[in-house]
Amino acid sequence: MTDLNREFARAYKASKQRQDEFAEISKRVKFITRIANKYVARRVSLLDVCCGNGMLVKSLERGYACVGIDIDAAAIRNASKTAKGVEFYVADMLDMHLDRTFDILTCFDAIDHGDELRRNIGKILKDFYFHLNKGGTLIFSAPMSLELWENEQSSATTFAHKGKRWAYLYRRHIGTDGSFRYDKIIVSIDGDRIRHDFRSFSYKVAEPLLKASRISSIAEKVGFKVHVYAGLSGRRWTASSTEGPVFVCTK
Ligand SMILES: C[S@@+](CC[C@H](N)C(=O)[O-])C[C@H]1O[C@@H](n2cnc3c(N)ncnc32)[C@H](O)[C@@H]1O
Structure with a gap:
């Protein structure tokens, strides 16, 4: 992490x-x-x-x-x-x-x-x-x-804690290669300082x-x-x- x-x-x-x-x-x-x-x-x-x-x-x-x-x-x-x-x-x-x-x-x-x-x-x-x-x-x-992957289900959570604001954005979708993918972005806002972390994972299924x-x-x-x-x-x-x-x- x-x-x-x-x-x-x-x-x-x-x-x-x-x-x-x-x-x-x-x-x-x-x-x-x-x-x-x-x-x-x-x-x-x-x-x-x-x-x-x-x-x-x-x-x-x-x-x-x-x-x-x-x-x-x-x-x-x-x-x-x-x-x-x-x-x-x-x-x-x-x-x-x-x-x-x-x-x-x-x-x-x-x-x-x-x-x-x-x-x-x-x-x-x-x-x-x-x-x-x-x-x-x-x-x-x-x-x-x-269906949730086919519909590109997404969610957003925002909250403030100890003077900082946070956003967590999440989407799941099917990649062009047919893989099941999660995209995840974390954003932190502290006064003028903005940081973010983007990840994309693919989820492997045998079944x-x-x-x-x-x-x-x-x-x-x-x-x-x-x-x-x-x-x-x-x-x-x-x-x-x-x-x-x-x-x-x-x-
Ligand atoms: C994502 S958690 C959900 C827990 C709870 N039902 C909830 O909604 O907060 C999945 C749970 O399923 C349990 N679990 C996974 N495979 C299981 C199995 N074969 N038999 C019984 N419990 C299992 C895990 O240990 C875990 O506690």
């Missing part, structure tokens, strides 16, 4: 902007509540697969008997300290045997993240199906969906990225009825949506 990248990471961590990460959790909680009210008759138990640091289940534990699983033992150790009323287990979603079923299953920002996961998405969705009660609902996001329509048809084949939302907006997703698709799959 360059000095500017490191400085940005430190400033971001200490800034008010970071609270947006918590805002994201509260948006997810609102979305889950809306979806649960709409589609799920019995709303008692919830499993969060790939729960990471447990922030989501911590915010849901008052409404549901929550369980969180993740493959990362360190994340599960942190999560157990964060949300004391939640059961956490180290487990691989490619080999899920919890011997119980849930009313709601969530899996945010994980299912399409690596070649092995994409290759096995049918198996993963089948296992999710078997871990749901009849009438239960699966909610998952797929932030690597091919092709999936279109949202393909993910939907895999989930339907497993037995789910599928509704696709544009991020957490509550609007229906279309191929030109700038938000990533969020799948709501009822059993």
